[in-house]
Amino acid sequence: MKALVVSTDREVQKVLGEALDVQHIELKMVSTLTEAVKSATEDRYCVVISDDRLADGRGVHLAQQLRQADIGWPILLLMREPDEQTKIKALDVGVDEVLEWPVTPALVLAHVRSLVRRCEPGESAVLKFNDLVFDLRTLEVTRTGQKIRLTSREMAILEYFLRHPRRLITRHELVQAVWEANNSPESNVVEVFMARLRNKVDKPFENNYFHTIVGRGYMLSESQPGTEPNVAMG
Numbered sequence: 594m595k596a597l598v599v600s601t602d603r604e605v606q607k608v609l610g611e612a613l614d615v616q617h618i619e620l621k622m623v624s625t626l627t628e629a630v631k632s633a634t635e636d637r638y639c640v641v642i643s644d645d646r647l648a649d650g651r652g653v654h655l656a657q658q659l660r661q662a663d664i665g666w667p668i669l670l671l672m673r674e675p676d677e678q679t680k681i682k683a684l685d686v687g688v689d690e691v692l693e694w695p696v697t698p699a700l701v702l703a704h705v706r707s708l709v710r711r712c713e714p715g716e717s718a719v720l721k722f723n724d725l726v727f728d729l730r731t732l733e734v735t736r737t738g739q740k741i742r743l744t745s746r747e748m749a750i751l752e753y754f755l756r757h758p759r760r761l762i763t764r765h766e767l768v769q770a771v772w773e774a775n776n777s778p779e780s781n782v783v784e785v786f787m788a789r790l791r792n793k794v795d796k797p798f799e800n801n802y803f804h805t806i807v808g809r810g811y812m813l814s815e816s817q818p819g820t821e822p823n824v825a826m827g
């Protein structure tokens with residue numbers, strides 16, 4: 594596995610180098626947004642880790658450019674003293690994880706492990722829910738044959754729902770399944786990701802598959818829970 598690290602900060606480079614070495618991940622280090630976009634386009638990475646302060650832009654700009662180019666490598670963004678709205682904005686443009694700097698190698702490693710799972714060989718199933726299809730071999734998501742571009746975290750959430758269709762998924766269960774146990778998302782980050790997923794999977798199509806059960810959680814089903822049989826509410 595290979596990671597792309599984008600930073601000019603020597604301390605950032607040192608911490609990331611130590612963390613990735615423990616995980617036996619090959620490291621490519623670049624210092625500018627321009628170099629990062631070129632490298633991400635030309636090579637395959639299991640994770641892109643970017644400092645938000647770059648010589649020729651910001652880490653959020655890198656995320657925007659990679660997602661616009663349909664490059665889906667997981668993105669971990671390092672930010673200094675970010676407020677909640679700044680974190681939400683980063684997630685909205687395609688960042689998978691925001692990590693506040695400074696940080697220890699152990700915590701970086703926990704985030705990286707969470708993000709690189711999809712790069713590891715193993716399962717080769719195709720998950721389906723009616724016209725919604727997720728090919729785990731290619732990481733391609735389609736609905737009615739139309740390709741849907743998702744980030745790594747959005748894919749992880751979708752996969753969990755596809756494995757548990759027509760069943761109530763509480764916020765706590767989703768956090769335990771998709772996020773590291775010692776890395777629970779803060780505030781309304783789960784809600785932000787669910788809104789993003791709905792905008793991509795439901796909004797462009799006639800029928801909604803993701804439904805909110807107020808005060809309880811979410812469900813993947815053909816219609817609003819309570820209006821159809823064979824729906825497990827727990």
